[in-house]
Amino acid sequence: MKYYRVLMAVFVLSVMFWPLANAEELSAYQIAKKSEDLMNQARDTQAEMSMILVNKKGDTRQRKLMSYGKNYDNGAQKALIVFESPADVKGTSFLSWSSPDKDEDEQWLYLPALQRVRQISTGGKGESFMGTEFTFYDMGNRNLEDENFTLLKEEEIEGETCYVIEAVPKEMKYYSKVITWIRKDSSMPLKMDFYDKKGKYLKQGMFGSIQTIKGIKTPTHIEMHNVQNGRKTIIELSNIQYDTGLNDDIFTQRYMKRGR
Amino acid sequence: MKIRHALTIPALLASLAIAPTAVAAGEGFDKLKEAVSINGYLESNGIYALEDSSPDEDPSYMFELRLKSELGSWGMFTAIVQGIDDGKVIDADNGRLINEFDAIYQDKNPFLNIDEAYLDIYTDNADFRIGIQKFAWGRLDEINPTDNLNTEDLTQASLNEESERKIGVPALKANVYTDLINIELGWVPRYVPYRLATSEERWFPPVLRAPDTIPTGTMIGDIPVTGIYEEIDLPAFTLDNSELGIRASRYIAGWDLSVSYFRGYDTMPVYTVPTELIINLENILSFDTAVDALAHVTPKLHQMQVFGCDFSTTYGPFTIRGEYAYFDGKYYTRKTEDVLADEITLAKQQDIMEEFLRELIRSGFTKTRQTFLLEPDFELQMDSMKYGIGLDYIHGDTTLSGQLIQEYIPDYDSHKPIRFNDGGYDTIITLALKQYFLQNTMEANLDMIYNFNFKYYLVRPWLAYNFSDSIKATLGLIWLGGEDEYSLIGQYEDNDQVYAKLRYSF
Numbered sequence: 001m002k003y004y005r006v007l008m009a010v011f012v013l014s015v016m017f018w019p020l021a022n023a024e025e026l027s028a029y030q031i032a033k034k035s036e037d038l039m040n041q042a043r044d045t046q047a048e049m050s051m052i053l054v055n056k057k058g059d060t061r062q063r064k065l066m067s068y069g070k071n072y073d074n075g076a077q078k079a080l081i082v083f084e085s086p087a088d089v090k091g092t093s094f095l096s097w098s099s100p101d102k103d104e105d106e107q108w109l110y111l112p113a114l115q116r117v118r119q120i121s122t123g124g125k126g127e128s129f130m131g132t133e134f135t136f137y138d139m140g141n142r143n144l145e146d147e148n149f150t151l152l153k154e155e156e157i158e159g160e161t162c163y164v165i166e167a168v169p170k171e172m173k174y175y176s177k178v179i180t181w182i183r184k185d186s187s188m189p190l191k192m193d194f195y196d197k198k199g200k201y202l203k204q205g206m207f208g209s210i211q212t213i214k215g216i217k218t219p220t221h222i223e224m225h226n227v228q229n230g231r232k233t234i235i236e237l238s239n240i241q242y243d244t245g246l247n248d249d250i251f252t253q254r255y256m257k258r259g260r
Numbered sequence: 261m262k263i264r265h266a267l268t269i270p271a272l273l274a275s276l277a278i279a280p281t282a283v284a285a286g287e288g289f290d291k292l293k294e295a296v297s298i299n300g301y302l303e304s305n306g307i308y309a310l311e312d313s314s315p316d317e318d319p320s321y322m323f324e325l326r327l328k329s330e331l332g333s334w335g336m337f338t339a340i341v342q343g344i345d346d347g348k349v350i351d352a353d354n355g356r357l358i359n360e361f362d363a364i365y366q367d368k369n370p371f372l373n374i375d376e377a378y379l380d381i382y383t384d385n386a387d388f389r390i391g392i393q394k395f396a397w398g399r400l401d402e403i404n405p406t407d408n409l410n411t412e413d414l415t416q417a418s419l420n421e422e423s424e425r426k427i428g429v430p431a432l433k434a435n436v437y438t439d440l441i442n443i444e445l446g447w448v449p450r451y452v453p454y455r456l457a458t459s460e461e462r463w464f465p466p467v468l469r470a471p472d473t474i475p476t477g478t479m480i481g482d483i484p485v486t487g488i489y490e491e492i493d494l495p496a497f498t499l500d501n502s503e504l505g506i507r508a509s510r511y512i513a514g515w516d517l518s519v520s521y522f523r524g525y526d527t528m529p530v531y532t533v534p535t536e537l538i539i540n541l542e543n544i545l546s547f548d549t550a551v552d553a554l555a556h557v558t559p560k561l562h563q564m565q566v567f568g569c570d571f572s573t574t575y576g577p578f579t580i581r582g583e584y585a586y587f588d589g590k591y592y593t594r595k596t597e598d599v600l601a602d603e604i605t606l607a608k609q610q611d612i613m614e615e616f617l618r619e620l621i622r623s624g625f626t627k628t629r630q631t632f633l634l635e636p637d638f639e640l641q642m643d644s645m646k647y648g649i650g651l652d653y654i655h656g657d658t659t660l661s662g663q664l665i666q667e668y669i670p671d672y673d674s675h676k677p678i679r680f681n682d683g684g685y686d687t688i689i690t691l692a693l694k695q696y697f698l699q700n701t702m703e704a705n706l707d708m709i710y711n712f713n714f715k716y717y718l719v720r721p722w723l724a725y726n727f728s729d730s731i732k733a734t735l736g737l738i739w740l741g742g743e744d745e746y747s748l749i750g751q752y753e754d755n756d757q758v759y760a761k762l763r764y765s766f
Contacts, residue, residue, distance in 0.1 A: 053699050055701075061699070061726070061729055085729070086729035087299045087301070087729075087730070088763075088765045106514060114396060114422065115395075115396035116399075117516075118399075118579070119516050119573065120574070121574040121577050121652070121653075121654060126656075131657075131700030231699060253511075254437055258380075260336070
């Protein structure tokens with residue numbers, strides 16, 4: 001139900017590290033801060049998303065959905081996810097409003113079988129959702145003030161030279177640290193390693209198939225591989241559109257019920 | 261314990277065999293699918309009865325087709341049609357193919373059901389829906405006292421999901437959206453009655469069953485009773501008899517709030533039991549008489565008003581939901597045995613016998629068989645209120661939901677007890693626990709209901725497994741009971757069962 005955050009995370013990650021190639025003189029924190037400022041440059045977004053869940057035997061299950069997002073001048077964000085498949089969840093939709101002056105997002109879930117919109121709580125952000133290898137936290141907006149950043153080194157990986165940045169939370173809630181590899185030439189993330197609260201290696205995110213859409217570089221293929229349980233989640237984005245002037249009415253309970 | 265349905269497993273396998281055919285057929289509709297969105301499922305359902313004393317039930321099969329067709333930017337047509345082979349039905353003799361909107365006892369099998377079929381029309385500030393449709397008001401789970409525009413199919417008591425129970429009704433709906441408030445208006449031109457299982461079926465409510473005998477306390481002894489279950493007498497098709505509901509909603513600072521009003525007919529059964537006493541003079545010399553009774557179990561309809569409100573909000577990891585309804589002019593059914601005991605008094609029996617003798621003599625001893633109609637007052641009109649609060653907690657793959665729901669009748673008359681209420685109160689607690697496993701491939705559920713007044717309970721653990729995105733199997737247990745066998749759930753205490761479902765979705 002929080003797949004919209006995956007898309008948001010992709011957008012965030014795609015622009016978060018964009019300026020790094022030209023900012024070698026900046027500290028890791030400054031790099032991250034500048035990335036934060038750039039991450040919401042698209043006023044609105046919409047895309048089709050395919051999400052494939054792979055278990056450790058290699059069996060797969062697929063979800064298809066439509067995602068809509070919009071940023072507001074006051075820093076607020078609204079997002080809507082509508083499930084297209086599988087058939088038994090078609091029409092299910094998820095609406096989220098976030099605001100910088102509120103600790104928690106406001107969220108609603110619409111189940112077509114019940115024809116009711118239900119307000120839901122944010123829940124435990126450290127938990128997996130919908131069986132994916134993403135957590136609620138992964139797909140939300142990171143508050144950089146809560147983390148300490150260190151530029152560890154430069155490293156060549158898969159034939160590309162990358163910056164390696166370590167982020168350690170000031171107050172550990174979900175991860176003990178996250179290490180990110182940033183492509184030096186394109187400033188796009190290539191890999192992220194997540195460590196659990198005990199400091200053990202937990203999972204790895206890979207970002208590929210980068211497309212430039214309306215000047216915004218966007219990875220359209222993301223894999224999150226949990227090395228502890230052997231499971232993987234693959235996200236494919238298509239028909240990505242930025243700044244089409246999405247109407248505010250889309251982000252309402254009315255639209256959730258209509259589904260169009 | 262016994263196995264009643266050896267066909268259950270073959271039935272489940274049969275649906276799998278049919279599934280590829282459905283897929284092939286679906287492929288042939290590719291062009292149609294460009295214009296019309298087609299989804300649906302094929303489901304088989306079998307039970308394993310745990311008690312000997314409840315009626316049999318064969319496996320059921322259901323095919324549901326969901327069609328959606330966009331009509332430009334201004335509208336959409338939706339139809340949900342079901343084909344059902346209902347294993348609960350015994351000796352179907354209706355002879356009709358499609359579910360009717362004017363009968364409580366449908367008694368047909370197999371049959372088609374138009375679950376919903378409506379046209380949506382969209383404008384800038386309002387949406388309209390015309391056709392067979394379902395409304396969904398209120399914030400509680402499964403029990404919504406403010407939700408009265410649709411009646412329910414109670415042929416499986418109220419144990420299946422609300423979306424399955426609710427009967428789509430021909431209606432007009434308008435949703436008007438403003439910056440201040442959203443308003444929903446529902447108009448049902450003609451009341452559509454609830455549906456009940458027939459008296460021989462597994463889920464016929466025992467509380468509606470006529471008593472086997474009427475005790476007289478005299479030398480006549482117990483009078484044997486034959487129950488006759490009458491069909492409903494629908495109100496005339498007039499504007500005054502139509503049903504109307506209006507609901508205003510707004511989201512304010514984290515709170516979803518609504519107020520609502522309904523004027524229409526009660527969605528739940530209310531019954532009278534006019535009874536014919538048949539006295540037959542068997543031997544004119546010895547004056548031996550035989551007395552029999554025909555109890556006509558007759559549904560009654562009454563209009564009422566419902567004033568309601570509801571809310572939902574979040575607090576930390578919790579979602580809090582509440583709903584309140586005030587029923588103005590609601591009718592209740594008195595207990596049959598109490599009413600008949602009050603009616604068949606010694607004085608009344610003497611009056612009847614005197615009348616019998618007078619008529620016998622007046623007829624020259626030819627009217628040896630006479631019928632006397634007893635029409636005691638089975639119904640009581642009392643205002644009441646029903647309210648509840650629910651709490652949901654979601655943590656990762658775990659969802660826990662609890663509700664406390666109470667009905668209160670301020671003017672309850674303890675000398676005239678009614679069904680399903682104890683001294684003016686009826687209080688239940690519900691609990692639903694869901695846990696996902698294996699990347700949401702499997703879910704374990706536990707649903708429970710407990711009633712504090714009648715001490716009845718429902719415990720339903722069930723397990724669902726998705727073999728693929730299209731094939732889902734469910735295995736569950738329904739365990740019912742209670743101290744009062746005539747309580748809402750306790751009446752079904754002989755209906756414990758294990759059930760299995762297999763669904764192919766496309």
